[in-house]
Amino acid sequence: MKTELIIQNFFNGMSLGSLYALIAVGYTMVYGILRLINFAHGDVFMMGVYFAFYFATLAHMPWWLAFVMAVFGAALLGFLIDRIAYKPLRKAPRISALITAIGMSFLLENLAVVLFSGVPKSFRNVYPDFFNQMIIIGGHTELKRGREVIVDALRIPNVSVVTLIVTAVALFVLWFILYRTRVGMAMRAIAMDIQAVALMGININLVIGFTFALGSALAAIGGIFWAMRYPQIWPYMGFMPGLKAFVAAVIGGIGSVQGAVMGGLLLGILEVMLVGFFPQTAGYRDAFAFFILIVLLMFKPSGMFGKPEIVKV
Amino acid sequence: MNDSSLLELDGITMRFGGLNAVKDFHARINKGEILGLIGPNGAGKTTVFNVITGVYIPTEGRLNFGGIDITPLKPHIITHLGISRTFQNIRLFQDMTVLENVMVAMHHELIEKRGDSILRKNGKNTYGASSMWFWKSVFKIGYLKKEKEIEIKSKEILEKLGLIKYINDKATSLPYGEQRKLEIARALATNPKLLLLDEPAAGMNPSESRDLMNLIRFIKDDFNTTVFVIEHDMKVVMGVCERIIVMDYGQVIANGTPEQIQCNSKVVEAYLGEEWENE
């Protein structure tokens, strides 16, 4: 019996972890090139979900088209946010850029409240019921109160499986872009030395904008699967997942894409394991992410894959 | 450890990952001397400074300063014990005035208790630091006198270094050469027995370097401070240093008077080479 629970929780954790990973990657890429914590990232995640919602309901697109369009929409939004709010502050002190990011986060949340109303909406009807169904492995049927029920089985929601598959594909595409294309090479170079890259004649702002777009697209994918998992959507839904994803990125070593993925998966698994085996701690599950962060940073201040900063004196 | 010795570096090795920045560095700095440290770029000179001042803890070896083993100590304590430095790239407190830059270097006298207890244990004079200074500073009890003292002493130092006219200007508004002098003034304000100067002549024209040479001699005589200088400008080194240590690839390759160094074939080969012939 216990083994089923462990496997189920592990799977569940991986699924949640992949969502954190998708969002975390966006944070870590932007931080890597700009040293900026893009607080608005979680809200792009939220906007992507709302795009999907309205494309499907108002524009009556088939669900798969709505999702794809939403991802593009979020990418565009990410690009625009950088262009409008962050680009003018490239040379400003770090704290100004950071505060602007916070302001942008506010702006997006309040924009959502004004446009979509603060009342939570249900995402359930947007996607086919297939995703809600479960794969049931093993177990046996029992007679309970006159009905046949399956007990002691491994229950895996289809959406979890799809999440893992889509995440793997998305991360593969990301890897391909980063390591097999010119743009990706430029992105990696900027993360190392932005001034040198500018001197090479590369259009920095375009590459930076592309990085934002890419990260936002991944966040939107994460958001859509998040909404399938927790079908209530509301303008502040991006706040906590965004924060936890950022914690995941820091745990993995801020600036490292592998770190963000590992950190996200690790966080998801640990969180689900905690609540799975100690249900009484459910209220504290959000605090748990920060707790892991603090403990980790005490022993490894640059995160799992981060490079320790050598003080150049 | 004999009486004229101020600082002894015993077998200092500094390893970063696989790289030996400094290997088996032995040296003795005597009281009241002006000692030079030269070598090609990347020889490990600034690393030696960083080890002495506690920014790095050496992988191997020990440092003995006036009888005190300072190897494990943190930078602020080492400064309190009497070693101070300037930086290769000027690191002034940019948004603060010239006077404030110098005054802040005396703050440790008020507050560094742990440093004081180390001094006391080794039979040296203490500064009378205490944590009560926090409360005294906030409520301004018994504080104004000390503040005035600090201000007067700082102005004296600035006067001696010819910077008094810039006193209320922001540190960054000074011309380059004066900024370098300000860094030296700030380091002197910490009341050091040993002053480490990291390439103080960098970016200076010949007349400024001549002034610098006089300044270094002045520091030795007037402030009674031993000086240890890293420098690339050979005129300055040969003109002002009484003794020179030469480094290459993290190790000492020669140690002697300017005349001895100039004749040392290893040194000429490694470093001076054509450069000296052109001087």
Added chain:
Amino acid sequence: MDRMKLSGRTKFILTTLFVLFMGFILFAAQENLNSYILRIISLIGIFGIMAVSLNLINGITGIFSLGHAGFMAIGAYVSSLLTMPLAQKEMTFILEKVSFPFNTELFSSCPFIFATLAGGVIAAFAAFVIGWPTLRLAGDYLAITTLGFSEIIRIFAVNATGVTNGAMGLKGIPPYTDVWWSWGWLLITILIIGSLIKSSYGRALKAIREDKTAAESMGINVFKHQLTSFVVGGFFAGVAGSLYAHWLTTIDPKPSTLGIMLTFNALIMIVLGGLGSISGAVLGAGMFAFFSEWLRFVESDINIFGFHFEGISGMRMLVFSGLFIIVMIFWPKGLMGRNEITWDGVYKTICKIKKLTKTGEKRLGISGEREGEEL
């Protein structure tokens, strides 16, 4: 140009007169203005304490802390639990009975001053505990970790129903905060933090902000000084929290009340006013309170040319955030930058104005001044 500087004694007299003048203004306000505006004035005082204390940590010492709301929450809860009458507590705590020691008469109905001090002290202690591991981290890691701690405090408040009444929060907190309490504490905050900044200690903190390594090399124990700044800032944040709780009269652990929103608001205040300036922080607090209230009109129904536009709720914050971003792009230094409003500065400005008008009068040939008279 020593003529441009005022003597220390003159400045002291001027400051005392100014404080008395402000006191008189507050008294006049209390007698004549309606309670709504008075509440805003009290709130500005509270925001001022919040901003000045955060400014000490972020603007002066250069510690990028995002955990300010956590300290305010501690101050809010501790002081409220102490001032609430026992009967009120028993009525409010429906999820779980009030836990020790707040279920005793000794720890109920306490005088406001003690409760506020207690809130500040406990918040300062929390700052010490949090600062100890956190301040060793590099800048951005520090930001997210302080944020994390602030969130942990909030989540703890949601779950520890015996102490905080969980998500329901505390209701019926005695409404002690008025313009005197808030501006009185603001004065104390400014005096203490200002005095700290204007001392050798303050120079050390600024040096740490400018260049940590150089500061360390000049004998400054960077960690201890950062921790001190953090704890002092935490104390006054706790005080602000206490005043805020007794202004709101109900508190809850929602992010918008005592969570991350509050930290962000405080950050906006000090950036608008000028990071690193006490007077900037106070002005920023005032600007923030003013604009948040003034912008309420964008949420009301509008009638233009006979067309009726219904007010949209949330529009106010939307416009506010938009304006804020525009300000950040064009004036990243804020109103004051790192400068302070000082008596010397005021005197210089007055002299300059006098000079300009005298020159103007001369040019226009307006008589009244003998020719060639120097100022």
